[in-house]
Amino acid sequence: MSVIVEFRVSSEDFELGRILSVKGDSTVELETLVPLGDATVPLFWVHNASRDSFVEGVQQHPTVEEATPIDEFDDRTLFTLEWDTNQDALISALQANEGQILNAVGTPSTWKFEVRFSTHESLSVFSTDCEANEIGLEVTRVYNPSEPDVQPWYGLTEPQFEALTLAIGMGYYDIPRGCTTKELADEFGISDQAVTERLRRAIVALVGYTIPMVESKR
Incomplete structure (x- = not known):
């Protein structure tokens, strides 16, 4: 592809x-x-x-x-x-x-x-x-040019894109952190665990979409 x-x-x-x-x-x-x-x-x-x-x-x-x-x-x-x-x-x-x-x-x-x-x-x-x-x-x-609808979000779903964008905007990835996952969750009206999982999936999707992955040897 x-x-x-x-x-x-x-x-x-x-x-x-x-x-x-x-x-x-x-x-x-x-x-x-x-x-x-x-x-x-x-x-x-x-x-x-x-x-x-x-x-x-x-x-x-x-x-x-x-x-x-x-x-x-x-x-x-x-x-x-x-x-x-x-x-x-x-x-x-x-x-x-x-x-x-x-x-x-x-x-x-x-x-x-x-x-x-x-x-x-x-x-x-x-x-x-x-x-x-x-x-x-x-x-x-x-x-990926064959998936034009996905291009603006680099392989992220809309909820993942929104969660990651808000987390960066509120300083979640800053040192020290500018907010907690609970504060992020409150913005979306979802649980702390749900926003944590959404961010995790967003990072996995973003890395998988933009960086060629080499099969790990186990």
């Missing part, structure tokens, strides 16, 4: 982010990665940046052969990039695990990615590969 992950990564943590460096309010939007023989050619938009200065900066990188403008408008330019993909651990990890980039937008400091993997296991291996290459991923969302 496929899974979609949304994550942030520092522009300095991967080669393409360092190559496609922009300044101020400029952004880069990856259109697609086009396989061309043994190479992968990015097609991307650069918004609100000087074309000449951007190209000059890009072509200073030793892994870049050429950055070519394809189409130009008043506030954006479409480019292709010939470069050595093997120097980019993030892109290599995506390709090795058959990650499909659905959306990728870069700013001077951060890139936001939305990527589809065929299985949770592929996502898990991708994350491991990134960690091994010291690429700091900040995962902001993981969901």
Whole structure:
């Protein structure tokens, strides 16, 4: 079953982010990665940046052969990039695990990615590969695209979502605790034991939905 992950990564943590460096309010939007023989050619938009200065900066990188403008408008330019993909651990990890980039937008400091993997296991291996290459991923969302009604709650039922949200809001997981399970139970009009069990099931569901689980050896 496929899974979609949304994550942030520092522009300095991967080669393409360092190559496609922009300044101020400029952004880069990856259109697609086009396989061309043994190479992968990015097609991307650069918004609100000087074309000449951007190209000059890009072509200073030793892994870049050429950055070519394809189409130009008043506030954006479409480019292709010939470069050595093997120097980019993030892109290599995506390709090795058959990650499909659905959306990728870069700013001077951060890139936001939305990527589809065929299985949770592929996502898990991708994350491991990134960690091994010291690429700091900040995962902001993981969901199953075949269950759109479940996406907003990450696999939680509505009562579980409400209980977990209220518990966090009232400081139940703070140190020291900001409330008790009895106080949470009073908010819902249920027993202390019922709210405790609801929170337990919510955490199990959330972990099971967002983190690939490895079968335990007993």
